[in-house]
């Protein structure tokens with residue numbers, strides 16, 4: 001307040017002084033302006049009366065002239081009018097004509113204009129000669145009432161007063177606000193400097209309530225980074241297959257690892273040429289398969305291949321990889337009804353759209369839910385059967401198995417269950433629409449560790465538990481205590497193996513460029529973009545095509561010189577929303593190619609078939625750019641595969657801001673897939689990007705993925721699990737002693 005007064009009082013005084021000096025000036029200016037106005041009017045009136053006066057004077061009747069003048073004084077500002085026909089003549093005037101004005105005085109006292117004081121008030125006199133024919137030298141005298149001026153001046157003063165009042169109030173208000181803001185900021189900055197803090201750093205005490213969630217995220221991120229970097233810094237190790245294996249042997253006493261995932265890493269399919277192995281298009285498999293090659297153990301999955309039954313032993317197991325087996329796959333058989341209810345129905349028509357912001361409505365059906373429970377129980381049986389001891393380490397994968405962690409815990413209380421949710425976790429309002437929300441959360445809270453790709457999804461999960469379950473949520477340690485059990489919720493950003501195994505079998509970059517262009521019928525120097533994924537509505541394939549269309553409309557030089565090749569592996573085609581999406585993708589590709597039908601080469605080539613990893617890497621190596629435009633994605637490993645494929649450090653990645661990978665890869669061109677114009681600009685930038693810039697960006701991104709590879713992802717989870725096991729053993733051995741000391 002004092003501060004405000006210090007600014008405002010001098011300001012008000014200055015404005016007051018200014019107003020005080022301004023009033024006489026305005027008075028004088030008003031008077032001058034009014035008199036000039038009167039004189040101009042007088043000249044007009046004198047001219048206007050010339051003709052009627054001529055007639056009246058020739059009639060010789062002064063009474064008629066006075067009558068005429070009386071009529072003229074109907075104008076409220078003309079007080080009186082008179083006429084002098086000669087120096088010694090009497091004035092012929094209107095009724096109110098002032099007696100003190102005489103014809104004999106005109107030449108001396110009234111040269112032309114003058115203001116005189118009368119008992120009536122001040123009057124202004126104007127004299128105009130009027131050349132009437134009958135009386136040469138006749139003069140018209142116009143007398144104006146000056147009272148009008150007084151009232152006008154008074155009115156102007158009043159306006160002036162209000163104007164200054166409003167001006168003072170506005171200026172004072174603005175000054176106070178600016179002064180307060182800059183004073184506080186300046187004082188805070190000075191204090192921060194005196195305390196040795198950076199200007200941007202605020203103390204915890206000063207955190208505004210609306211900034212608390214950000215503060216919480218940043219602290220969690222710092223803790224996370226510290227945790228991720230600690231093992232690396234302490235051991236100076238780069239995570240590889242070997243370090244992961246050593247971690248397992250050392251920290252987890254060589255525990256047998258069990259992975260549970262719906263999708264199997266090797267699918268045996270019957271073809272006209274015999275049984276062949278197919279590697280599914282799945283981020284989960286891409287990430288976990290190398291981990292299992294390093295760790296050994298058992299991967300329990302749905303046996304979905306047409307020749308799967310023919311290739312297992314009596315216990316439904318098959319050793320893989322076929323060329324050099326290091327672990328085994330245990331296949332679970334599902335009937336068509338079970339698969340439709342658990343996989344297509346509850347998992348992919350319910351949970352998948354529930355967790356992705358792609359504006360596809362989730363469908364929940366009781367029959368699907370029943371199958372989901374039944375299949376989870378079937379997998380729980382398999383886990384118990386495959387486990388060597390009573391404390392196995394089980395890695396439960398994804399939204400197909402939300403109930404499984406609890407089922408395992410109930411049957412093997414000493415098991416370490418690490419659950420990883422590969423897709424986003426929605427906010428509590430969105431999640432709450434699921435009719436079986438409590439059962440799902442209760443199931444997941446059977447996990448020892450629950451992992452998500454991003455901190456944001458961890459936060460969403462804790463918020464959901466906080467809102468929907470009777471549990472204690474500790475946001476310091478990110479732990480949920482529920483029914484006497486603790487679940488640690490952590491961020492583990494998934495990645496790919498480094499270097500990818502498939503790369504070894506892929507031709508060199510020049511060979512890949514050549515082979516792909518020949519296959520697609522494109523010239524050698526033709527610019528090529530790629531998109532590679534399952535045909536899924538969350539991937540933004542249509543948005544990507546629209547961006548290509550926009551590019552060609554905005555920059556026609558690329559018509560016929562740039563082609564986007566989209567590999568779209570068929571996926572979940574028993575589900576209506578996927579079939580509809582498939583049709584729309586085909587229709588949009590056709591529409592855009594028709595729009596540019598005159599071009600030498602089509603803008604879009606759609607390859608809606610499954611491609612094996614070597615073929616995928618070949619396309620990555622052949623392309624000038626890769627476009628990942630997911631509308632919502634937990635991580636997206638295609639982006640990371642493109643980077644891993646480019647050992648020439650060339651090529652540009654365009655990446656959706658809604659894919660988890662965008663947090664780790666800021667050197668990509670980050671776009672909003674809903675904004676076609678922005679994406680078109682990104683395509684244009686990518687196509688024109690100098691090789692040096694491509695190298696700088698690619699080098700940074702390759703360094704990130706080399707360090708933060710999938711061995712680190714699995715290693716961090718296993719190290720956390722090991723710490724948890726050790727703590728549990730210590731508590732079991734020393735619990736009573738520790739309690740005695742505490743007591």
Ligand code: F6P
Pocket residue numbers: 262263281282283284285398422423534571572
């Ligand atoms: O990445 C999410 C995910 O659902 C994986 O869990 C799954 O393996 C992949 O997509 C492919 O989906 P699907 O197994 O249904 O073909």
